[in-house]
Amino acid sequence: MSGAADREAVFPTRQSLGLMKAKLKGAETGHSLLKRKSEALTKRFREITRRIDEAKRKMGRVMQIASLSLAEVTYAVGGNIGFQIQESARAARFRIRTKQENVSGVLLPTFESYLTEGNNDFAMTGLGKGGQQVQRCRDTYARAVEALVELASLQTAFVILDEVIKVVNRRVNAIEHVIIPRTENTIKYINSELDELDREEFYRLKKVAGKKLRDNAALDAEMKLKREEKAARELAEGQPEVQEDASGPSDLLAAEEDEDVIF
């Protein structure tokens, strides 16, 4: 029956049956735990994807406003300041740091933006004219970058969660479709083999009992035959020792005299 099916290579003994049953139980517990983990992660994942969608749209608007303010600067300064700014960039004022967040045992990094104090590469920009517009533009862009950083952390979480969920689901499926059926098959196989052994044992016992019965019958017949022969002989000879046997116990009390027993 289960000979052809997928099963583990074990000897069909009671011990391995116990082991397999323990394994099946373990696999079922693991399956339910992983399933719950996967569900928790998926819930989080859906939330993040929804927020990404929103954040991407928001980013589109914010960047539009920011470009508009840059256009104002260009107009106010009366020329393109791009080259000057690219040349004067030295050290980043706007930096990010990463933190970790734990979701069902998965570490999700999140970015956090911060401004370093006391370095300003663009102190000279807009010194002649348009300083106010430059300042406003910087603020607008700083806000835009903050939105971008937030979006980036969502996106990183999305990428990592995606990967983790795939791994967890693969495990859930492996347990559900490979490990549990295989263990069940093994248990079935062991059970059938043990039953087979039981039947063999029973048959053997029956055989032994039959043989004993036959032997006893043969022995009885032999004894009977012997006794009959004996009786026939005695009958022919006249009664010899049989009398002695019969008088033995009755004579015990009425006996002549007991010999003294010396200890």
Next chain:
Amino acid sequence: MASQADYKDRQFLAVIGDEDSVTGLLLAGIGHVTAPPDSQKNFLVVDAKTDNATIEAVFEQFTTERKDIGIVLINQHIADRIRHRVDTYTAAFPALLEIPSKDHPYDPEKDSVLRRVRRLFGE
């Protein structure tokens, strides 16, 4: 999986974009140039004359070589020029973000991450 060491040093943003986008982002203060011997900028200005090989090289440098960049911002129309590279980039660090530019309005259909989002939800 990303380990602790993989991202604790990442503190800069990088930009690949047209002149206006880069200028604006630099004004916000994200520009950084490393120490003089090999002063590497964390931004690239792309115009009509920049060829795709340069963009790809810089993209490669920002995403795989430099270990101090946490987020790479790239203009969507420039991402389109090296779309195959952007779409095959799936690592968590640095995060790759497509941003709109002034001349090219933002199209959510082209974004590699948003497309993955949509595919996952079967839309």
